[in-house]
Amino acid sequence: MLVFLLRRLAQSVFVLIAMMIVVFFGVYMIGNPVDILISPDATPLEVEETMARFGFDQPVHIQFLKFIGNALQGDLGRSFVHGEPAVQLILSYMPATLELALLGLIFSVMIGVPLGVYAGYKADRWQGRAIMTGSIFGFSLPNFWVGMLLILIFAVELRWLPSTGRGETVEVLGMRLSIFSADGLQYMILPALTLALYKASLVTRLARAGTQEALMQDYVKFARAKGLSETRILVVHVLKNIMIPIITVLGLELGSMIAFAVVTETVFAWPGMGKLLIDSITTLDRPVIVAYLMLTVIIFIIINFTVDVIYTLLDPRVRVRGEAT
Amino acid sequence: MSVLDVRDLQTHFFTDAGVVKAVDGVSFSLDAGEVLGLVGESGSGKSVTGFSILRLVDAPGRVVGGQINFKGQDLATLSNREMRSLRGNRIAMIFQDPMMTLNPVLRIETQMVEAVRAHHRVSHAAAKDRAIRVLARVGIPSPADRLAAYPHQFSGGMRQRVAIAIALLNGPDLIVADEPTTALDVTIQSQILAEVQELARETGTALIWITHDLAVVAGLADKVSVMYAGRIVESGPTDDVLTAPGHPYTEGLLGSIPGHGRRGERLTQIPGMAPNMARLPVGCAFAPRCHRVDETCRAKAPAITDIGPKRGLRCFHPIVETEGAA
Structure with a gap:
């Protein structure tokens, strides 16, 4: 198990270095931030001074080495716009995004798994077909449109839920979170549902395929021969067997929900990282973009790692293989 | 009164290729403590018969x-x-493949306790006690510890013992065993056969043992029914059927078993292949492979006739005693 962990860690470091190179040169090529930072009618001297202050006058490979040197000390630069260290800036926006993604994940499991298992159980009946047809909408409706539709129905027409903003926050472990206050939770429901819709249809399809396959297995027939109820067969025998592919996909999807909730956050004016990224791209705030992408990589690495650990909890056979290596 | 009485059972499969009569008019009955061997080739309908009983x-x-x-x-x-x-x-x-019948992600304890509690209002602890007792009876060493294990931590033979233990948990009146020893090696097979036989006798449980192996039937069953193409072609007390088969198919099956005192002799084989169940011949299903076949056999299917005490036979040209002793 230890060897396995160390190997994973080494792989992760390699991915990080590769990402650093790609991100730095990619952002470097987008354009010169000085053009945006100072007024168009500044004198050539002022331009040169600003360039020197941020180190833009140096050749690209010097800039890169400097960037790597600072990055190794945990310094990814200061935001040109906000003047704060980029990492700190992003981290201050992160709790809002994390809690939104988490609630979205919970919604997608709560909606997707039961629907999928039921659709797999009734695969040839109209109930199963109806669920599958419905899931196509989840796949194909664009995020922003779903968000606006939900606002229209639940905020404008029914006036059940607030449409934009974050609501009341509570400080937990040094982070300001909405999820722990009833008021804040209200503000989260619509954006989280918007995020969850696509994932829920994905989970539905995975759960259906898994259920159909599991139902053909001998252990299900044997469970029936034991006289178990269909409910117990589905909820205990089938569900535990189909959770592995679902967790794999959800892990990856959680990463993309955290890193790329841009559209949803914009529609609901949710002050998360996605909104910060969009703002930083329009102002060419290089350190923030770089730091954001680096953090995204780290998030994905952590999630994949967690998923592997969950496997061993779900499937006893993986545990043995892990011990053997 | 008999525990189980099956009369003219018909189980059909409605496929795109047509209706397959997997079980076509099967009848047999079974008393308490009695063991019936249901013998036939793959696809003869013997497993489907078993599943039909459990619906x-x-x-x-x-x-x-x-x-x-x-x-x-x-x-x-x-x-x-x-x-x-x-x-x-x-x-x-009990199913054929012990590797597939236990749920790989649930502990043995979960799978046994749920089988008890599905039928009796007892506490988890009481159900667990019963599980331990039954596991010990089928020869699992230190059953209390083994309950916490997962199926993959058992060998094939041990898994089948667990499956048998699950079948015995609630002290059933009837056990349908669908080739339960086919996937096991010979030593384990004979151990399990001996144990099951003993358990059935002790508890008075009736047993249907589905197999393609006449040697297994010989040592285990009180009576035997030979199936071919969805029908029982011959049935009777095990000793009578095995020593003096009446049906050419039974004779063929017996002739294909290697045994002591037959060294150097050529094993006979039944020519041809098991029939396509979707397109059976008009007459006797065995006719294309039979060495005693004539026009009558090809024209219509024979009915069951009684040929002695408790013996039934579905053949126009049965092997008579004098030439039958194999």
Whole structure:
């Protein structure tokens, strides 16, 4: 198990270095931030001074080495716009995004798994077909449109839920979170549902395929021969067997929900990282973009790692293989 | 009164290629403590017969006719809920492949306790106690510790013992065993056979042992029914059928078993292949492979005739005693 962990860690470091190179040169090529930072009618001297202050006058490979040197000390630069260290800036926006993604994940499991298992159980009946047809909408409706539709129905027409903003926050472990206050939770429901819709249809399809396959297995027939109820067969025998592919996909999807909730956050004016990224791209705030992408990589690495650990909890056979290596 | 009485059972599969009569008019009965060997090649309908008794035939299959009387009750008339309360409780089943029948992600304890609690209102601890006792009876060493294990931590033979233990948990009146020793090696097979036989005798459980192996039947069963193409072609007390087979097919099966005192002799084989169940011949299904065949056999199918005490036979040209001793 230890060897396995160390190997994973080494792989992760390699991915990080590769990402650093790609991100730095990619952002470097987008354009010169000085053009945006100072007024168009500044004198050539002022331009040169600003360039020197941020180190833009140096050749690209010097800039890169400097960037790597600072990055190794945990310094990814200061935001040109906000003047704060980029990492700190992003981290201050992160709790809002994390809690939104988490609630979205919970919604997608709560909606997707039961629907999928039921659709797999009734695969040839109209109930199963109806669920599958419905899931196509989840796949194909664009995020922003779903968000606006939900606002229209639940905020404008029914006036059940607030449409934009974050609501009341509570400080937990040094982070300001909405999820722990009833008021804040209200503000989260619509954006989280918007995020969850696509994932829920994905989970539905995975759960259906898994259920159909599991139902053909001998252990299900044997469970029936034991006289178990269909409910117990589905909820205990089938569900535990189909959770592995679902967790794999959800892990990856959680990463993309955290890193790329841009559209949803914009529609609901949710002050998360996605909104910060969009703002930083329009102002060419290089350190923030770089730091954001680096953090995204780290998030994905952590999630994949967690998923592997969950496997061993779900499937006893993986545990043995892990011990053997 | 007999525990199980199957009359003219018909189980058909409605496939795109046509209706497959997997079980076509099968009848037999079984008393308490009695062991019936149901013998036949792959695809002869013996497993489907077993699943029909438990009403566990998968679509597109369906029991379309006949009666299955279990302790005087016609199973076809029971509701799904009533049927479920019989399954695993009064009628248990053991499957062929012990690698596939236990759920790989659930502990043995979970899988045994749920089988008890599906039928009895007992505490988890009481159900666990019973599980330990039954595991010990089927020869699992230190059963209390093994309950916490997962199926993959057992060998094939041990898994099948666990499956047998699950079948025995609620002390059923009937166990349908579908080739339970086929996937095991010979030493384990004989151990398990001896144990099951003993258990059945002790508890008075009736047993249907489905197999393609006549040697297994010889040592285990009180009576035997030989199936071919969905029908029973010969049935009777095991010793009588095995020493003096009446049907050319039974004779062929016996001739293909290697044994002591037959060294150097050529094993006979039944020519041809098991028939396509979707397109059976008009007459006797065995006719294309039979060495005693004539025009009558090709024209119409023979009915069951009694040829002695408790012996039935479906053949126009049975092997008579004098030439039958194999």
